[in-house]
Amino acid sequence: MIRVVLPQHLRILARVNGEVELDVTGSVTIDSALDLLETRYPMLRGTIRDHVTKCRRPFIRFFACERDLSHVAMDTPLPEAVVTGTEPLLIVGAMAGG
């Protein structure tokens, strides 16, 4: 199980409170986490990454374990602490996106 923290506007859009918990098995990457997230909350499709290219939207960032993962390859395994649920994956709206 991994924990995902969404920015406020996406929590409202997905109608969730607090963190989202996703059951995953095997290697966990940003891509696979987002695949699961979008399957469970289809209204989030297109809001974090592009529908077609699957590229991260320019004003979205990914943080975990006090590291900026926004620019690592989307198929890079997430840190073990995220995979075990000890630390959340933070999906963040960039400071200057509004």
Added chain:
Amino acid sequence: MSGVRLLVGTKKGAFILTSDGKRKQWTVDGPHFGGWELYHLKGSPADPNRIYASQSSSWFGQVIQRSDDGGKTWNPPGTKPEDLMGADGMPKGESNMFVYDASAETGQPLTTHQHYDGSQRPWEFKRVWHLEPSLTDPDTVYAGVEDAAIFKSTDGGKTWLELAGLRGAKGPLWQPGAGGMCLHTILLNCGQPDRMFVAISAAGAFRSDDAGRTWKPVNKGLVSKYELPDPDAEVGHCVHCITMHPARPNVLFMQKHWNVLRSDDGGASWREISGNLPSDFGFPIAVHAHEPNTVYVVPIKSDSEHYPPEGKLRVYRSKVGGNEWEALTKGLPQQNCYVNILRDAMVVDQLDPCGIYFGTTGGQVYGSADGGDSWTPIVRDLPAVLSVEMQTLL
């Protein structure tokens, strides 16, 4: 008892203003989708409970919202629990998926278009500027988008297909206006269901006579002396808004970047009707609900000074289809007013006497229940108003 419902899109959410037929007392509901830009909301003429909304942000991109209960509750189409239990068992979440159609069967090659400096840039979807529900089917709706294209949904906004023939009408020569290269106006008419008009900044006006399959530019008579190397080019003009009266669909009125114009032949030719306006720059243009020759504009000082001339907020009305205009000022600020009124932010209702409404970038929504003779602020302190649409509830 008749009533009216104003759908107001702002820079930071949507607001729904309602009143009875007297249009004296208003209730303000909102913000809906607080923090998001609501470029446009519009109700279905075939089902007033069905409202479509374009919600977007720089962070999270485009979202389409739909209400089936007159704006009380909203959902992105295709993501309600009953939608998720469809025949294929898989959620789609494609209501915000606008992909240009470059297929050999129905599409157009995805070329480039002009950038501000005349260089070429690739087509890239940015947002939905305008939603135009079908006049007869609540599940059919058109979307005008940036970079300029028109999309159609026939399943209530769950999925969208581009009417790509439009980009074939000299698309590589189109260029962005100051707000982006946006398709902002879509005109439909019950009497001619296969005929559609659209307008694009900065490409011009276009007409289809086969329900959107093919399109041709209809810009003869438009002159852009300082904006284009060829002032009367076939495409490239910065058309800000066009409108028509449904009873007279061959007569169109246009507010261009500069100049107010009129066509009496379904867009085949245009002539200037700016007449005695203090400035013929502006954004919205509207036609009276019961007087097809009565037209409204809001003059703005210039293309760089987006505020009313002399700091006086004046709606101008022509009762003779143009050239002779009268200033409507009663109830509007006549000093120190420096707001703008955007292209989708003025609308009329269908009651008698006809009501007219507009929203400003200063967050005011003004209304007139007497055809523009007198005005009152319905609400004063909203975020900057991007669009105002009206539903007349009979």
